Amino acid sequence: MQRDTAGYTVALAASMKHIYLGNPGETYFSTSDIGWVVGHSYIIYGPLINGMATIMYEGLPIRPDAGIWWSLVEKYKVTVMFSAPTAARVLKKQDPAFLTKYDLSSLKALFLAGEPLDEPTATWIGGALNKPIIDNYWQTETGWPIMAICNGVEPAPTKFGSPGKAVYGYDVKLIDETTGEEITEPNRKGVIAVNGPLPPGCLQTVWGDDKRYVSTYWSSIHNKVMYSTFDWGVKDEDGYFFILGRTDDVINVAGHRLGTREIEESISSHPNVAEVAVVGVADPLKGQVAVAFAVLKDPSKVAGPDDAKALEAEIMKVVDGQLGAVARPASVRFVSVLPKTRSGKVLRRAIQAVCEGRDAGDLTTMEDPAALAQIKDLVS
Ligand code: PRX
Numbered sequence: 001m002q003r004d005t006a007g008y009t010v011a012l013a014a015s016m017k018h019i020y021l022g023n024p025g026e027t028y029f030s031t032s033d034i035g036w037v038v039g040h041s042y043i044i045y046g047p048l049i050n051g052m053a054t055i056m057y058e059g060l061p062i063r064p065d066a067g068i069w070w071s072l073v074e075k076y077k078v079t080v081m082f083s084a085p086t087a088a089r090v091l092k093k094q095d096p097a098f099l100t101k102y103d104l105s106s107l108k109a110l111f112l113a114g115e116p117l118d119e120p121t122a123t124w125i126g127g128a129l130n131k132p133i134i135d136n137y138w139q140t141e142t143g144w145p146i147m148a149i150c151n152g153v154e155p156a157p158t159k160f161g162s163p164g165k166a167v168y169g170y171d172v173k174l175i176d177e178t179t180g181e182e183i184t185e186p187n188r189k190g191v192i193a194v195n196g197p198l199p200p201g202c203l204q205t206v207w208g209d210d211k212r213y214v215s216t217y218w219s220s221i222h223n224k225v226m227y228s229t230f231d232w233g234v235k236d237e238d239g240y241f242f243i244l245g246r247t248d249d250v251i252n253v254a255g256h257r258l259g260t261r262e263i264e265e266s267i268s269s270h271p272n273v274a275e276v277a278v279v280g281v282a283d284p285l286k287g288q289v290a291v292a293f294a295v296l297k298d299p300s301k302v303a304g305p306d307d308a309k310a311l312e313a314e315i316m317k318v319v320d321g322q323l324g325a326v327a328r329p330a331s332v333r334f335v336s337v338l339p340k341t342r343s344g345k346v347l348r349r350a351i352q353a354v355c356e357g358r359d360a361g362d363l364t365t366m367e368d369p370a371a372l373a374q375i376k377d378l379v380s
Contacts, residue, residue, distance in 0.1 A: 001203040011201025015144040016050040018152035024051030030082040036343040037140040042082050066094035074102040084114040086344025088125045099128040119160045137163035143201045146170050147241050162240040169199030180222030192233040193226040251280025251288045256326045266322045277338050279352040289330035302334050333378045339371035
C-alpha cells in the first residue's frame with residue numbers, strides 16, 4: 001500500500017502527543033515485531049519524530065524470563081509502553097511476581113492494540129502493574145488509531161472492552177449491512193466505516209493498483225462510497241465503540257449467520273479454556289459448521305480420550321445455553337497452542353484450510369509452524 005509520507009509524519013507526531021502520552025526527551029518502548037505496522041509506526045517513526053528515545057527489543061517476552069520487559073523499563077526509565085493483548089495473555093501464564101520485581105515508577109501507561117482486549121486480561125495486567133491499560137483500535141491501512149482515548153487532548157475514562165471514541169480526523173460511522181443506512185441509535189451492531197477523505201497518514205492507494213484500492217476498500221458499503229474497516233462494532237450512549245470482530249469471520253450454518261467471535265467468547269467463558277479459535281468448515285448438509293480448537297488452562301483434564309469427550313460435551317452445553325444450539329460447534333478439539341502470526345493474530349484462514357483439506361497458503365508470518373501441524377494431525 002502507499003501512504004503520503006508527509007501526512008504520515010504529521011499523523012504520527014500528533015498521535016504520540018495526543019494519544020500515547022509521549023514527550024520529547026522521554027523513552028518509548030513498543031514491544032512489537034519490527035515487521036508489523038505497530039513496529040514501523042511506534043518503534044521507529046512515531047518516537048523519533050517526537051524527539052523520544054526508542055527501544056527495539058527482538059525476542060520473546062518470557063526469555064530469559066518473564067521479567068525481561070520490565071527490567072528494560074527500569075533500566076531505561078521507559079515512560080510509555082505499547083504492546084498487544086496476546087503478549088499480556090502470554091505473561092498471564094507466568095509468575096506474576098515478575099511484574100513487580102522491577103522499579104516501574106517511570107511508566108505512565110501500557111497501550112494495547114491489534115485484537116480485542118478482554119476484560120480479564122486487562123484487569124489482570126493493570127492490577128499486576130498498577131498502571132493504566134489503554135486499548136486503541138486501528139489497522140495497517142490507517143497507520144495510527146481510528147479509536148482511542150485522546151488523553152492528551154481531553155482526558156476521558158476508559159471503559160472495559162472498548163478502545164474508546166473515534167479519533168479526530170476520522171468521520172467514523174456504523175452502517176447497517178443490508179440497507180447501507182447509518183445506525184444512529186446506541187448499541188446496535190453495524191459495519192465500522194469511515195467517510196472520506198481519510199485523515200493524513202492513511203493508505204492512499206494499493207501500490208500500483210488504484211482500481212483494487214477502490215474496489216476493495218471503498219465499494220463494499222451498500223449504496224455509499226465509504227472506507228470499510230471490515231470490522232463489526234457497536235457504539236454506546238457515550239460514544240464509546242466496542243469491536244465485535246471481522247465481517248469476514250462470519251459463517252453460515254444451515255442458513256443461520258453466526259460470528260465466529262461470538263462463539264469463541266462463549267467457549268472462553270468455560271473456566272478451563274485459556275484460548276480458543278473457531279472456524280467455519282464446509283459441510284455437505286449445513287453449508288458450514290463451526291469447529292473449535294481450544295487451549296486449556298489445565299490440559300491434564302483431557303489426559304484420556306473419555307475426558308476429552310466429556311469436556312467437549314461440557315463446552316457445547318455452555319454454547320447451547322448462551323447462544324442456542326445452532327451455534328454449537330460440531331466439534332471441540334484440544335491443542336497446546338494456536339497457530340498465530342508473530343503479532344498475535346490467530347490464523348483462522350489457515351486453520352479453516354487445513355480442516356477442509358486444502359493448502360494453507362502463505363504461512364511466512366506464522367510464529368510456530370508446529371501449531372498448525374497439530375491441527376492437521378487432529379483432523380486428518
Ligand atoms: O480487526 C481489527 C483488529 O485488528 C485489525 C487490524 O489489524 P492490523 O492491520 O494488524 O493492525 C493492527 C494495528 C494496531 C482490525 O481491523 N484490531 C486492531 N486493534 C483492535 C482490534 N480489534 C479490537 N480491538 C482493538 N483495539
